[in-house]
Amino acid sequence: MSIQGRIGRTGGGRVRRALGVQAALEWAFRVEKAQLDLPVPKDTTGESYGYGLEHVLLQRAALGCRIDGGQHKFGSYTHEDAEVIAACVAGMPDSLGGRRMAIRIAELARAGLTPDWMPGALPRCVPVEVRRNQHGERAATAVVGTARVLSRGKWRTVDIMACPVTFSPHPHQIEAARRAYEDWWQALGWIRDGLIAGGMLREVEVTQAMPKVRPWQARPALT
Incomplete structure (x- = not known):
């Protein structure tokens, strides 16, 4: 079954599906239509108002079962694992791009895309x-x-x-595109590590698999 299908139960037991972090994000945002609930600013002093995975863990433990189950989808169900993934993305720390990176990750996942690092581009x-x-x-x-x-x-x-x-294209354009890809890759690593360490997912198992860190440095295949 591809990530286009829902993850469910078989024979009365939960089926844990192993997915890399990028595939898990696409399942959560593209298939399950999870929403990105970003924290509301507390003041206008310019200080960070993001929250981390610890906040998500505490909220999940306090509720005992799930986070805001299906509040964004009328007449349909958003898988609780998808909501946990979205909550983790919303807690992106400022050091990795904060709110802007969280929105970027969600948008790319909904579209099933990888950041354009301008493959094959030469000035x-x-x-x-x-x-x-x-x-x-x-x-x-x-x-x-x-x-x-x-x-x-x-x-x-x-x-x-x-x-x-x-x-x-100008060399600066290529450099900027590839720097943005590396920033996205590092943010995905933070999400992956947080979801694995948090142990909050019930039917999805996030693996260590990651997209290529610098695909433009891949060696050409020998002929």
């Missing part, structure tokens, strides 16, 4: 502007200075023309 030197006419297209030029030249016995001032170029 290329290209003209800043290309002009097209009936004869085709050519790089636009600009005056970058003047020079004095001797032509037919007379000194003349002529324009020095050049073609402005840039790099596309």
Whole structure:
């Protein structure tokens, strides 16, 4: 059974499904439609108001069974494990991106996506502007200075023309995309470790499996 199906019981006993953290997030947010309940700010002093997994553990223990069961879904059931996963994401610490990272993780999980780290991207030197006419297209030029030249016995001032170029995609774009991927990867590691250590999941077992830490450094297959 894929994560597209619900995790249920078989023969009167609970079936614990082993999932990597990314698959568990996609199951919780995409299949079970879990909602991300972010903590409400207590003041406007700029201090952190996030809560950690310890808060989730205490709430779960106090309730004795589940957290806010199905409060977001009318006429349908949100699996309690999915709500625990969503609560863990909501507790993302500021050191790993806080609320913004929590929202990013939930959005990607709902879409079943991995952050775009721009695979295969290489900076290329290209003209800043290309002009097209009936004869085709050519790089636009600009005056970058003047020079004095001797032509037919007379000194003349002529324009020095050049073609402005840039790099596309710019190396900074590639670096930023891959830095964002690494931030997401580290946040997933925090969620994985918290869910495993917390022991709160009843029918899902989060494994140690993680997405590739730097997929752009993967070695090409030998032929």
